[in-house]
Amino acid sequence: MSQYPEARFIKSANAPAQFVDDTGAEVAFAGRSNAGKSSAINIIVNRRQFARTSKTPGRTQLVNFFSLRDDDRLVDLPGYGFARVAEKTRSHWGALMADYFEIRQSLKGMFLIVDIRRQLTDFDRQMLGFAETVGLPTHVLLTKTDKLKRGQAATALLEVKRDLGDTATVQHFSALTRQGEDEARARLEEFLALGKRQ
Ligand SMILES: Nc1nc2c(ncn2[C@@H]2O[C@H](COP(=O)(O)OP(=O)(O)OP(=O)(O)O)[C@@H](O)[C@H]2O)c(=O)[nH]1
Numbered sequence: 113m114s115q116y117p118e119a120r121f122i123k124s125a126n127a128p129a130q131f132v133d134d135t136g137a138e139v140a141f142a143g144r145s146n147a148g149k150s151s152a153i154n155i156i157v158n159r160r161q162f163a164r165t166s167k168t169p170g171r172t173q174l175v176n177f178f179s180l181r182d183d184d185r186l187v188d189l190p191g192y193g194f195a196r197v198a199e200k201t202r203s204h205w206g207a208l209m210a211d212y213f214e215i216r217q218s219l220k221g222m223f224l225i226v227d228i229r230r231q232l233t234d235f236d237r238q239m240l241g242f243a244e245t246v247g248l249p250t251h252v253l254l255t256k257t258d259k260l261k262r263g264q265a266a267t268a269l270l271e272v273k274r275d276l277g278d279t280a281t282v283q284h285f286s287a288l289t290r291q292g293e294d295e296a297r298a299r300l301e302e303f304l305a306l307g308k309r310q
């Protein structure tokens with residue numbers, strides 16, 4: 113059963129005016145296009161095709177708001193880093209993300225989704241930069257762990273840990289085998305609870 117039986121899609125936004133009311137607590141899922149953001153959300157909420165996944169990178173260019181329960185939300189941010197995209201689209205993405213991180217009072221934490229077979233990209237660092245600027249705690253899901261042998265996965269985790277230093281926590285994750293789902297949910301709940309204490 114889903115840990116979030118009341119979870120539901122609220123709306124997609126293409127501009128700050130369309131963002132949902134800035135109350136309660138929300139956690140944003142960011143990451144390179146095709147890294148597995150929507151798949152990770154589906155595992156955490158335990159519902160297939162809750163957030164739409166796709167084999168075509170860059171399809172989700174909107175900020176997608178989901179309610180987890182009451183005033184707790186999860187936000188699927190548009191993916192980045194795909195090559196065949198117009199400069200205009202890319203600058204729209206940058207402005208939208210800068211606005212989002214700056215404006216949202218209810219934003220309590222960021223999940224950065226990184227394909228374990230790649231190192232952190234410049235775009236990942238840009239997202240880490242946004243989060244750091246506004247003092248946002250960040251947790252990295254090194255996803256698609258199932259694609260690597262155990263030893264390789266362990267090495268990759270250490271490398272990313274070293275790279276991140278104190279800026280973020282990091283864990284293995286797989287939407288295929290569900291590795292790391294409990295740890296991810298626990299971290300998500302920690303972030304949402306941060307909102308309640310403030
Ligand atoms: N093997 C494996 N495949 C995965 C995993 N997570 C995602 N995928 C696959 O990777 C592809 C992209 O996944 P999505 O979840 O749609 O990625 P996304 O980050 O939401 O992509 P955009 O919305 O385009 O930014 C899909 O074909 C998924 O089935 C995983 O943990 N293991």
Ligand SMILES: [Mg+2]
Binds near residue numbers: 149164165166188191
């Ligand atoms: Mg997606």
